[in-house]
Amino acid sequence: MTAAVDFVKARALCRIRPLRMNRSRLIAGLCAAANVLVWLSAAETGHASGTDIRSPRNANYTISVSLDPESKLLEGRQVILWRNIQAEPTQELRFHLYWNAWRNNESTWLREDRYRGRSDRGDEIRGEDWSFCEVDSIRLLGTEGGETDLMPSFRYVAPDDGNENDRTVFTVDLPAPVAPGASVEVELAWRAKVPRTFARTGFRGDYFFLAHWFPKLAVFERGAWTANQFHSATEFYSDYGVYDVEMTVPEGWVLGATGKEVERRRQDDGTVTHRYQQEDVHAFTWTTSPDYVEFQQRFEEPGLPPVDIRLLMQPEHLGQTERHFVATKAALRLYGKWFGAYPYGHVTVIDPAYGSGAGGMEYPTLFTAGTRLFNPFGGGRPEGVTIHEMGHQFWYGVVGNNEFDHAWIDEGLNSFSDARVLDETYDQWFWTERYFAPPGIERRRGFLPLLFREISKTREIDGNGFGRYRAMAVTDVQTRPTWQYHPQTASGISYSRSAIWLHTLERYLGWPTLQKILSTFYERWSFRHPTAEDFFATASETAGRDLDWFFDEVVRTAKTFDYAIDSVSSDEIAPRGYFESDGELELLAGEDPEGDDSDAKSYRSEVVVRRLGSGVFPVDVRLEFADGTRLEREWDGLYRWKRFSEEGPSKLVSATVDPERVLLLDVNYANNSKLVEPGDLWPAFKWAAKWLVWVQDLMHTMAYFA
Amino acid sequence: MRALRASGEGTKRMLRAPGLILTIWAVNLIIAAPLGLVLLESIHAFTKSSAYHQKLLEGFDTGWYEEFSSSLSGPIESFSPGQVGIGAWLDNLDRWWDGEVFLEQPALLATAAAFVLVWLFLLGGVLEGLREGAPRPRLSTVLADGAGRFPVFLRLALLTGVGYYFVFRLARWLFPKIHIATADLTVERDVLLYNLAGAALVVALVVAVRMVADYAKIAIVVERRSSAFIAAMRGVRFVVANPVRVAGIAGLYGAVMLGLFLVYAQLAPGAAESTRFAILAAVAVSQFFLVAKLALRVAFLGSEMAFFEVSS
């Protein structure tokens, strides 16, 4: 059956005895579950849903959860309706328990975090800061109303690294295989302890941000379960489905969640239950706090569907409300125009609490931005992060690649895109420093910002993350599964390297072609799980030419790109020796023929271009002459060097390889040009003198103490 | 003697010795200059033949900086566009504040320490010149006076260092405590206020150590003391006996320094000067403010001297 859960069967769920929760609340919740299952089955059989079915909807969750802010405990019960959409059967179910990554310091996540060189958080974490997610029961719900207890076969597995202490993936055996196209329904009861924030999920005071908080099915594909453990440098992967979630929190607290609120109930015990629904998403995230201030605006743009934006702000950031809306709308408009429309009609923007660590993260139809008390306009935040996370609604939310294996698909495409939006939307973006972080806290998190309005940042360098790319350009082959990357370099490759090669493609193919590639990829892979090869194939097909050579050089291997002008010279042609003249041999001595005026001088200019890196890319070489003329030459870059020799009436001034900087992947652009006459000392003097003042002042400051 | 009168007196005495202030500035510049030349040479070598040459003349280029900075090692590694204008002053305060300066750049620290030694050497003569009715100081007498006082000033500096060390340890203990105590606050403004309170305490203690050191040095000069320890005790007694006036003078100079900071924030050169004249003018402006800082420091010592002479 394809998701045909009948109403009687669904109502039967209401009889399930809750484990520890307030019983009446749970029953109400699961009755709601029954309703959504009915609605879902109606939708899947094509009746009266009113919503387009965009995704396979094969992993559907009905959850009832309550939060106790005092004990930081979540208690949940959920029914998962899963349909096998693969061609192979399976007799097991695999689940993620992401919060067990912070259950103790022997988890794979924390081991990797330590290896990554972050502070040894295992020592810093206090008792109340750890988390867990414990499954108390798991039952298979039979079609006849019967149940099968699956707990006897419950076991943790560690498919990635065999870490016996890791508790982030578990598996259960089913009594019978689930055939292709068939469905099963399981019910779980669980408890989870909210951590002090790790990986952007957790609490700070009475601020709660709850992501990846419930037992979540892994993805069954190509005959096996893709169920990676939680790794410190990678994110998530799930199938699409319908979520119907009831969250119970103290009365008066503001709640934001994936989807839209469809119902709100007040209980006698001073709690309120919020029910949210969302179809065609692959995760569900929520947040609650008594302090949020709510704002609403609508995004409207000809040619694009309207989007209701709900913004939950921290009271101390109210002056920055409009900045959040402007950035969110910019992303909706430009991503919408470039790649395709945002399909959900609503989005919730969260301004997280100070120090909550929840900022800058994407979830379906909800994302966190992140700003500071003092945050002058022009420093790039919160605009950049807002655009980035709104952009993830497209690259991650709609196009749902496996973030364990190919994090670069969503992070890379999105970093490239957000830098482009930022550049189109805002005039200027400046170098910014922050000062006076509490000792021990990273300096960039200091309280006091200072904008350097004479030092502009650019899309090419700062937007794409050129510095991070340079530092990590060749530490890993990009097509290697991301969770296997060196943990210190994973983000540099997934974000920056990808953004830079995409920008290189933009300059090489032209924006119209790249835009078509990306919009085709978006259209073709909406609500599906593309792999790297799917992207490469879409690119070649859409561009109308084979781009495999590019992906071979840039993505499937780890190569350095570095073209350089090795030498330049330009000398007057002064013939010496025997030359033929009027059929006679004439001995010339390299002097100007008498009476010749200087206008008739001729120069031979020679330029040697080298390829210093292993990566090959065709480049242009530009020669600029004293009379203002320019010559452009092409080089396929295949061999290691090439000499260009030109004769003409004017002296060569400079030569540049890749003058338009098409190959943004080139790690050393300073050596891409060479002046025939080296420049004077003034630029070096100017900048050395500034640093000298800093040194002198450092000395003065030390003398202050003496 | 009220703080305002003391500062007027201090300024008057400071003005007796403009040449001396310029000498100290010049010594500072000379000690720092080799490092500056190393950076100049590095930038020039890296940039002279490249298209970046023109870009750096006209402004800055963050792409160039990514490439250039990764080629650096040693003290010039600290070169950053964040040191432009007032950024240099803030950056230094910040580095001292979080103790980073001790860990990251030993060569810079050694250079700064060399200047501190020169400063301690000249200080005896400077203080002599700041005494009531002292003649306009001449370099030879300053050097002679300084040489005489240098050993005791050096011992005093070591004692003072112990005092600073305890304040430093206190700060290292205090701020993690504040961090934990504010771990559940969700409002940055509140966390900032707690940190500011902690910072105020630490700054007050630093100033207290500095005041004791200042008055101890003045006692060494005025009362011809040769024991650093007894002078330090004298400094403690003086500060304890006159807490309001001592704090008043220090507060007044703190305020003037803040004013100087704000003026420099307005006038400090940025990154856009591109003509030779503009580049030289930018250097002149920033050097002028370093001289002003130094003059303020000497005027402050003059005020403390005047106050000490009246009160003891």
Ligand SMILES: [Zn+2]
């Ligand atoms: Zn991202």
